[in-house]
Amino acid sequence: MNKRKILQLGIALLVCGWLVSGYQSGSQAQRRTTAATAAQRALINDYCVSCHNQKTKTAGIVLEGLDFNRVANNAEVWEKVLRKVSTGQMPPASAPKPEKKEAAALVAWLESTLDHADAVNPQPGRPTIHRLNRAEYSNAVRDLLAVDIQPGQWLPVDDSGHGFDNIGEVLSLSPALLEKYLSAARRVSRLAIGDKTIKPTEDRYLPRRNSRNEKTSDDLPFFSRGGLSFQHYFPLDGEYLIRVRTPSNGETGEPTRFFDHKLTVKAGLRSVGAAYPRQSAKAEPAVPGPRRPGGGAPPAMGAVANQPLDLRLDGARLQRFEIPETTSVEMIIVSGPFNATGRGETASRAKVFSCRPASALASTGEEATCAKQILTKLARRAFRRPVNEADVTPLLAFYERGRQAGEFDDGIQRALEAMLVAPDFLLRVETEPAGNRLNTAFRLNDLDLAARLSFFLWSSIPDEELLSLAEQRKLQDAATLQYQIRRMLDDPRAEALVNNFAGQWLQLRNLETITPDPDVYPGFDESLKLAFRRETELFFESILRENRSVMDLLEADYTYLNQKLAEHYGIRGVYGAQFRRVSLTAEQQTQRSGLLGQGSLLTVTSYPNRTSVVMRGKWILENLLGAAPPPPPPDIPDLKPKSHDGRLLTMREQLDMHRANAVCASCHARMDPLGFALENYDGIGKWRTKDAGQPIDASGKLPNGTKLNGPSELKKVLLTGHRDEFVATVIEKLMTYALGRGLEAHDAPSIRAIARQTEREQFRLPALIASVINSKPFQMRQAEPVKGTKTL
């Protein structure tokens, strides 16, 4: 209390002091400002306006006639100038340049002027209404109802913009999507309460195309190999049939066979698996999948031996089948429920039914009271705010209808079904304070701030702790907020940042859609693809969880490998299918240190049958340096595959010729050298020293004259000469994702502020995240910009 008072007094004094001194030296300061402005005006006129004038408008930028006293009015242009001049991209190499000191003074002046304008008049932006995307829907349903089956997968893929699929403006809604929301709500609510009328279904699970004979899942015993394991949701207590199917084989005359196991299962999410016990490993059994090399002696006719296969439920063995050694598991089919005996005691039911009517003979009034309690509780979480009569009454009407047609639980199901498509659940709408003046910035209320927090860090709704703090308006308190950020980052749900933020920033999701040409890359298969993704996920997660610097993303002395991936990378001594942290020797670090040595990234930036220097260079510019090249101009001349004398040209020679064209050179001079530095990695990230018989040349020269050769030098260049751009880019990506909107010029001062704040903390990722949360764009919102639109 005392402390607080002193602090308040201190702040008041500080503010007064600033005001007084500002007042006293006003005219002096103004004179100084005018002098500084004149110098900057002269600099711009001398070095920039010859291209960026009203007539030529080079690159659409006009620097002629700008008001140097009201820089904030042209923030968009000035931010561009700031970026181009501070990174040395402007003036271009061919044009006269100001002295370094002069350029630095311009940069400093622009920064302080723009930052000051932002401090006086912040413009935090105005994210559009945001509907839950697939990941958010899945997580929200999981956290609300404990139905952990990722129902978002039933929805169509979300459109994305600015590199992410959580951008409110871009997330549109079509009738087809609304239909899917309706159908998902029905399925989820029926599973949540255990609807007795759920009919038997048949689900098929296929093993992935795996070229190794190893343990395939953490859900299977250590001494097992092959087979598959999956999570299956058993909707009711009842009988289920699990069938293991082995394929027909034309060569051996083996017919399709089924190995059946019928059993009674309690409702809920369980793991089902089938695998060969390890000790039975004799000859390598066939590799599943059609692309089977013809190696190995044909089996002796009529003497096909059997091998044991264990069928497991939640790790416990259900049955041991003897299946022919020449075949393999083609799929597992789970069907049921048959003869359902009850709704079961599932996590979902425990979560939903916070009360029960006293007995089966409970009065209608008693039931209604309980229903109201259940729905009030769930609606509060689903809508992320305290609920009132107006919210609960319509839900109770659904309950009544369902209750009339069935049991108490069926009434709740109906109400849940409606709740899951309620706009208050599916849409994130931020509240405008009453009487707010147009176009002014205001602080978000605690509930909206809580929602921004949880959707940023968890891609989900706030949990009980966060929501009740928000209801008590305690998030306004800085210490409470900081504690919550820490708590949320430590929570397992922060894995959403890995899946959704890193997954999109680093394009891990694109791995799903790539298909390297098996003729060029016979070593590539489904499990390598998964290993690529897993490595980068675990690596990013370690940076987050271990409070590491984002610089470690580019250079680290460890990574995460399993045997498959280690062999792909040529690293010895890693055995088995499970991933573990592996320290890299100095020599290994030259090849595999940091993101740029990881198969995931190197593969998504390649063509199916060759590497792409341009795609890799562009990826680095766009995602690490925040300097996306403009789209290519019209009438691009084709690459010339042959020289004048008819000799076939290498890709490097073709691109050299391409760069000889000045228009192409302006971008390719920046992209290509970055991409060439990674040429030692082939199209699936394997290290190579030769390509098509020619030794790899991984050298290049950046437009500013910096020479680089190979990945190690590339990393050095990025981390030293371009450190500030890299950090700013990470902040920009985080902020875009956190806000769910594209960034604008008026966000730049906040980005600079975050960079300055976090430099003291070595740019640790959690510090970056906390600073984004503490920034004005995150905590504030711009009021409606134009007057009179309310009447529309």
Place this chain on the structure above:
Amino acid sequence: MMITKKAISRRALLRGMGVTLALPMLDAMTPALTAAAKPAVRLGFVYVPNGIIMDKWTPASEGADFVFKSTMKPLEKFREHLNVFSGLAQVQGRALGDGAGDHARAGATWLTGAHPKKSEVTIRAGISVDQVAAQALREHTQFGSLELGIESNQLAGGCDSGYSCAYTNTIAWRNATTPLPVENNPRAIFERLFGEGDSTDAASRLALMDSQRSILDYVNSGIKRLNAKVGARDRVKLAEYTDAIRDIERRIQKAEQQSATMKLPVMERPNAVPDEFEDHVRLVMDLQVLAYQSDLTRVITLMMAREGSNRPYRNLGISDGHHNITHHQNDPDKIAKVTKINEVHVKLFAYLLDKLKATPDGEGNLLDNSLIVYGSSICDGNLHTHHDLPIVLAGGGGGQVKGNKHVMLPKETPLNNLLLSMLDKAGVAVDKVGDSTGKLDCLA
């Protein structure tokens, strides 16, 4: 652990094999019955990306009895139902000062004739012709239109030189700012058409619809409440909801009306996406024919692949991406590969026409009563040209359109003129659509 989870989420889609669902009976619902005189015209728009190798496509002579070039050969048996066009253009697909991005503009213009805005975020093109038709014809059917595709719609973000993936992922635009996603999963298409209730029994299907309707009412009132609280830009978003709600309500109403006349034979619903491209296309086409046949909709777009698709056709021995090799730079080997891809697309189109022809409809068959346009919004994939487009029109339009013609139109005739004429034959009266300048008078 996470790996397992991912693998499952994909596989969990394969649930429910062997579950059978009812199909509304075919003839019982044909519109021919409602107005015995004139059969309903079905419209179809089948898109192929990246242009076509034209010297294997365009017939040499004009008018009737032209000789089919090799790529178009599979269509020869439908000669009497076929009009081949030369000279059509989609000039809004050109850069017009916007620089690179011809694939995005091709997809965005094919049915709109509107120059798309170059952006990865604020997308804008124009309403597409299929949607003009859908809005006029939806009163007769449960669905205004269907948007079908083959490639997964997983791509999001920017796809071509600063253009949103929306421009290449779809050819159907509900309005200038709402691209309609294509559905490529046969099972999802089936469920959309025939419902996913557990029972084939009409009463329980109706009960399901009734419950859906009350939920929609609830959603609607929620939207209204929000509307009063938010700013102008957000209200535009909310309007998307209101539109979607209205659309579904209308469909429910239609389904309730039609359920009285439905006969319900049992048909197994497809379970998954077939592995092979050609099997996948044929299955989607089967569903397309089914939808026409049971008059669930009269307007269907089908993208054989997204524009700019780089799918390798390994079953044809082509491991390079389709888009890559269309930039063939006159390399005969690449041209031969592209031609092979062109041929397989046409062969699949012939499969669709075969099925339509084999399906009785009114006095004749579905092909007699359809107008299905096939083609691309790029002519030469190597040079990205948007004129002299490869376009054929199949079907008799209910006796209004005569086939066996190679129509050579004046250069730069807007493709939208042909599309406008199709609307006209389908009884959709509009004067202008996109950049059209008038109807073609050469169809009869």
